[in-house]
Amino acid sequence: MREAETTSPVIKTGIAAFDDILGGGLTANRVYLLHGTPGSGKTTLSLQFLLEGVRQGEKVLYVTLSETRMELMAVAKSHGMVLDEVEIFELIAEEQDLDPDNQYTMFQPSEVELSVTTRRIQDEVERxxxxxxxxxxxxxxKLLAQSALRFRRQVLALKQFFVGRDCTVLFLDDKTARGEDDLQLESIAHGVISLEQLSPDYGAERRRLSITKLRGQRYRGGYHDFSIQRGGLVVYPxxxxxxxxxxxxVTVxxxxxxxxxxxLGGGLTSGTSVLLLGPxxxxxxSLGVQYAAEAARRGLASILFSFDERLETLFQRAEGIGIPLRxxxxxxxxxxxxxxxxxxxxxxxxxxxxxxxxxxxxxxxxIVxxxxxxxxLNAMPEERFLTAQLHELLTYLGHLGIITFLVVAQHGLLGNAMQTVIDTSYLADTVILFRYFETRGEVRQLISVVKKRNGRHERSIREFSLxxxxxxxxxPLRRFHGLLTGTPFSMKSAEPLTVQNSTIEE
Structure with missing residues (x-):
């Protein structure tokens, strides 16, 4: 975790991973802007922030100008939160305020309502x-102010009001009015936290956050994914x-x-990444599972993330080749x-x-x-980010001394015209290539190590079977040419080529 570069105290937000991104938490007694589109998680994050204050024995206040108390309590209930010690102050138009007889005539409604609203917030904070x-x-x-100038002045007045009151404030904004007003807000706030909700063409919505401004404090920049689960926001730095x-x-x-x-010239070195590439x-x-099983036989732990097949299918396939995975x-x-x-x-x-x-x-x-x-790749909202994120993940695992196996299925079955969805061969330390080839009416498999950064390896091609x-x-299949094309031809020789228990005749 990065330490905050400030002499002011830092307070926790109630989300440990979010505090890590912030460099320890939020600097106390400052005004922050938390903005995002409706449904991005602003209210939930705010409630977690206030409930953390309750856990610290602090008095906390939620001022709502848009949602009713009942709506706020419903959100809290859905997360299992108890707001008994959270002061909720409603500033929503009451039924009598909508009566035409109660509307202002001599003054602009915004002039009166904005002043009244601001005064009531200040009175509640003082109380x-x-x-x-x-x-x-x-x-x-913004709606009450009706102009960018009045809006900025009002927000500045609120910010000035909180100065010296030993109070940390979150201003929420739903980005419904985009443009210059957003920049006005960001320039006033001590820090700006942005929440986004993305809607892919298929699958669940994706959410991410970023810190676009945080004065006097080091933080982890860029986008960080998060999800909303029962209990609140779960952030993934x-x-x-x-x-x-x-x-x-270094071990082998x-x-x-x-x-x-x-x-492989003796084995795989710890802290390296291995690409298993083929149709x-x-x-x-199966080869990835074999390495995990061999590690388990030696008492070492492994984890396998399966994107493509059901767990029961994986267990059955492993048992079919004699690996007691279960x-x-x-x-x-x-x-x-x-x-x-x-x-x-x-x-x-x-x-x-x-x-x-x-x-x-x-x-x-x-082993991973x-x-x-x-x-x-299918989990990525935008394909162009895969390589950079994968490189960071592989480097991180390498620092921990973990061997990472990446399984990549190529399009096609025979020949060298097969392609991958994205080229990641340069990221891996070792590349193991698999191919089908045809000989005398049979389809067989081969394996070869085409790259190994940290040591010598065989350049030969061997038959591979399950x-x-x-x-x-x-x-090694030394008497054949063109194996990688899928249709090899033999060199002139009088001797048959024996591979394990089978014989490939020339």
């Missing part, structure tokens, strides 16, 4: 002397790998398959989680990976398998 105040919302004040530098002993992870370890159904996920899950050495990309934002997913990596849900893991990157007794990898 209660709260430590925390929420004013919801400034959109109503953006991972910054450089904040998690950690020295780890073996697969439990001697031929696979020979392909659908060829065995990429047993290791029962022993809590392997955790398997099914991820629905339509219902989870990228920030939430990265947060789940981080918590698993740091052991917040149990034993720290040594993301199956597949295609599913992870059997009831496990993964089998044959001797």
């Amino acid at each position: 209660i002397k709260p430590k925390r105040v929420v004013i919801d919302s400034l959109s109503e004040v 953006r991972i910054i790998a450089s904040e998690h530098l950690k020295r780890n002993d 992870m073996r697969s439990g398959i001697p031929e696979m370890d020979a392909l 659908a159904g060829i065995g990429k996920s 047993t290791y899950v029962d022993q809590k050495l392997i955790e398997v989680r099914a991820i629905d990309p339509a219902e989870m934002s990228p920030g939430e997913f990265a947060d789940k990976v981080r918590k698993a990596a740091e052991g917040e849900n149990g034993k720290p893991v040594k 398998v993301i199956d597949s990157l295609n599913g992870y 059997t009831e007794s496990g993964i089998r990898i044959g001797e």
Whole structure:
């Protein structure tokens, strides 16, 4: 967590992850602007802010100019919040105020109503002397002011009123009137917090927040995903790998398959990332599960995030090749989680990976398998951000000494014209390539290591197969050309080529 660079006290917001983004919390006795479109979570965040003050033994005040007390209580009830110790002050037009006989004639209504509204807010603050105040919302004040100049003056007057009163204030604004007024507000406030709600073409809505201004305090910039759950906002801070530098002993992870370890020049180095690249159904996920199972056999923990298949299917497939995945899950050495990309934002997913990596849900893991990157891509609201976010996540896991497997399914089945949705091969430290090839009326599989940054590896191509007794990898296929094209041809030789228990005739 970054320390606040200010001598003023810092108060908590009631959301630990949000405090982390803010650099510890909000500087006390300041005025902040919290704005966002309707439904983005402003009211919920404000209630959490006030209830944190209640937990600290402070007096708190919620001034509502738009929602009724009943509506506010309904929101709190939906989150299991109790507002008994929160002072709620309603400033909503009463029924008699709507009577035409009660309308102003000699003065502009805005002149009278705005002054009365401001005075009543000040009187209530003087009466209660709260430590925390929420004013919801400034959109109503804008309507009363009717001009940008009067609105700015009124907000400045409110800000000046709170100076020296030992009170931290949140001004809420719903962005219904965009334009110059937004900049006027942002220039007045000590800090600006922006909430956004995005609506993808398919799946649940996505929410994110950003700190666009925070005077005298270091904070984590950029967008941070969050969700609204029962209990309030759950914030997922953006991972910054450089904040998690950690020295780890370098170890070598073996697969439990001697031929696979020979392909990799002895094994995989801790803290590296591995790309398993090939067409659908060829065995990429099975190899990832094999490494997790070998780690479990040695007493090390792993976690597998499955975007593409049901957990029961994954267990059955593992059992079909002799890997007791269910047993290791029962022993809590392997955790398997099914991820629905339509219902989870990228920030939430990265947060789940981080918590698993740091052991917040149990034993720290040594292997992370993301199956597949295609599913992870579907979780991104905008494709162009995938590479940068993935790079940060892989670097972070590398700092923790974790080996990360990324499964990527390519389009197509045979030949070298297969393509991936996005090129991530340069991000990974090791790239393991899978291909189908045809020979004498049969479709077979091959495996090769085409890249390994931190050490030597075999340049050969070997046959790869899945059997009831496990993964089998044959001797190097040295007498064939064009294996990667899918239709190889043999070199002139009188000897047949033996691969494991099968023979490929020339």
